[in-house]
Amino acid sequence: MKTVKIENLIEGLRQFADENFTCDKVYKFLAENPVDVDSIVPFFFWSKNFYTRNLIYKDERFELMTLCWESGQVSRIHNHADQRCWMSVPVGKLRGQNFRAVEIDESKGFCKLEETDNFNLSDCLTAKVELEEPIHQILNLPEFNQRAVSLHIYSKPFDSCLSYCRDTDTFKEVPLFYTSIRGKLCSSVKL
Numbered sequence: 068m069k070t071v072k073i074e075n076l077i078e079g080l081r082q083f084a085d086e087n088f089t090c091d092k093v094y095k096f097l098a099e100n101p102v103d104v105d106s107i108v109p110f111f112f113w114s115k116n117f118y119t120r121n122l123i124y125k126d127e128r129f130e131l132m133t134l135c136w137e138s139g140q141v142s143r144i145h146n147h148a149d150q151r152c153w154m155s156v157p158v159g160k161l162r163g164q165n166f167r168a169v170e171i172d173e174s175k176g177f178c179k180l181e182e183t184d185n186f187n188l189s190d191c192l193t194a195k196v197e198l199e200e201p202i203h204q205i206l207n208l209p210e211f212n213q214r215a216v217s218l219h220i221y222s223k224p225f226d227s228c229l230s231y232c233r234d235t236d237t238f239k240e241v242p243l244f245y246t247s248i249r250g251k252l253c254s255s256v257k258l
């Protein structure tokens with residue numbers, strides 16, 4: 068498989084005219100240009116306590132990062148309201164689980180969820196978050212028994228998301244943090 072260095076992938080995305088920066092066109096570009104894993108190794112950071120978020124590139128239109136998942140680590144159930152996002156999995160394997168809200172009362176922060184479909188990603192397979200069903204969770208299932216790295220593009224960049232708790236049927240906005248920025252561990256982070 069012909070792979071593309073991360074700097075070339077970034078350059079390719081920067082070249083997109085604004086009107087072409089659509090869900091389908093970015094998806095196609097990512098799917099056709101699997102990343103060269105060696106070129107993203109500088110953006111791998113690992114913690115036993117949490118999956119890590121590592122910023123590679125950011126401009127006004129999009130940000131690009133790796134997420135590094137130890138075996139068994141999972142994201143919160145979350146929703147990037149009004150954001151587009153794409154992901155591929157160059158290392159290991161991840162499960163994506165989608166949810167839908169069956170009952171919601173925003174004034175009370177109440178939301179009851181139900182699982183819908185799920186999918187596995189590996190070998191640079193690409194996914195986009197469907198706008199009709201944006202509530203999802205990413206899991207590196209213990210049975211996959213290996214580390215995983217995913218590559219994410221978010222447009223526009225954002226620093227918070229809605230996080231859902233199934234035990235209490237509640238949701239709230241939570242801030243998002245980077246573990247590292249352009250290959251350098253952030254000073255506030257303990258791995």
Ligand SMILES: [Fe+2]
Nearest residue numbers: 145147152203
């Ligand atoms: Fe997400």
